Amino acid sequence: MPNVLLTESIAVELGGAEPWPEDVRLFQPFDAEQILLPEVATVRACQAFLRMCGLPFTIDQRANAEQMSPSGGLPFIKCGQFVIAELDPIVAFCNTKGHTLSSHLDMSQRADMRAYMSLVMNVLYSAELYLMWSHEWTYGAVTYPRYSFATPFPLNKILCWKKRRSVLTKLESINWSDKKLDDVYDEVDSCCQALAERLGHQLYFFGDKKTELDALVYGHISAIMITPLADYRLRILYKNIRHLLNTFGA
Structure with missing residues (x-):
């Protein structure tokens, strides 16, 4: 089955029925040689969010991570058959699976x-x-x-x-x-x-x-x-x- 690219908020609802897999990968450029300040910020924010939610993932550093991303934005994750790019869509995708940090807020x-x-x-x-x-x-x-x-x-x-x-x-x-x-x-x-x-x-x-x-x-x-x-x-x-x-x- 081909990967499904998720970049729109409506599309992320498709993944809600499936449990969070153990082999989720977060893709980013190389830390030491390549990644720039704006991408460091969004990558580390996404990593922090996933860890705060207790969701397992591994970091996969690729020289062509930006070109691999369905939106061109970083980071992106591969979760089962889904590929989700950038922080907001990743947060929304996790929310559909019941993983949120703001359920206690009115x-x-x-x-x-x-x-x-x-x-x-x-x-x-x-x-x-x-x-x-x-x-x-x-x-x-x-x-x-x-x-x-x-x-x-x-x-x-x-x-x-x-x-x-x-x-x-x-x-x-x-x-x-x-x-x-x-x-x-x-x-x-x-x-x-x-x-x-x-x-x-x-x-x-x-x-x-x-x-x-x-x-x-x-x-x-x-x-x-x-x-x-x-x-x-x-x-x-x-x-x-x-x-x-x-x-x-x-």
Whole structure:
């Protein structure tokens, strides 16, 4: 039977009737040589979510993981006959199987959680894309050698150029292309302050139980702590929510 590619929220319901298999694989680029900051964040957020749900999986690092993904997004999992790419569809797929981190929240709290998750993606993920693909020094010193790691010349230059053009177009569509680096850090600072206010003195964002928001923020914090960059101001800006790294056990 051929694999079924799942990228839409409606389609993920198809997998709900089957139990979670023991041989689920999570695909990502190579950690040491290849993966970039935005993908590190989403990969680690997905890993954290699955572990928080107690769902077994193994990590499969592939040089062509992005090309293997049905949506081009990372990470993606192979679960039985299903292939699901990116964090939101993976979370939705797990939800159909009864695995969720937010069942204890009421409707208002769930709406708040989704709003904060949108804030993280709109600001932190966009800032990571900006640093990797728009900031010239980072692009030349970090992004280009890592993204082109597994591709021979001249295809490496072509693919990197196409990817950069795609990301810059995305940044332009959300009005980030004309920002200066200080503007980006101001956006990140405001986002982190909002997250810190939501967290307060709680263990997690919604009390003493983890949610999908905790997994997502964990992914971004842990990513910036392990990714080499020319400017480490993001690590400083994350200081008020950094203690989450020590509480997840993921």
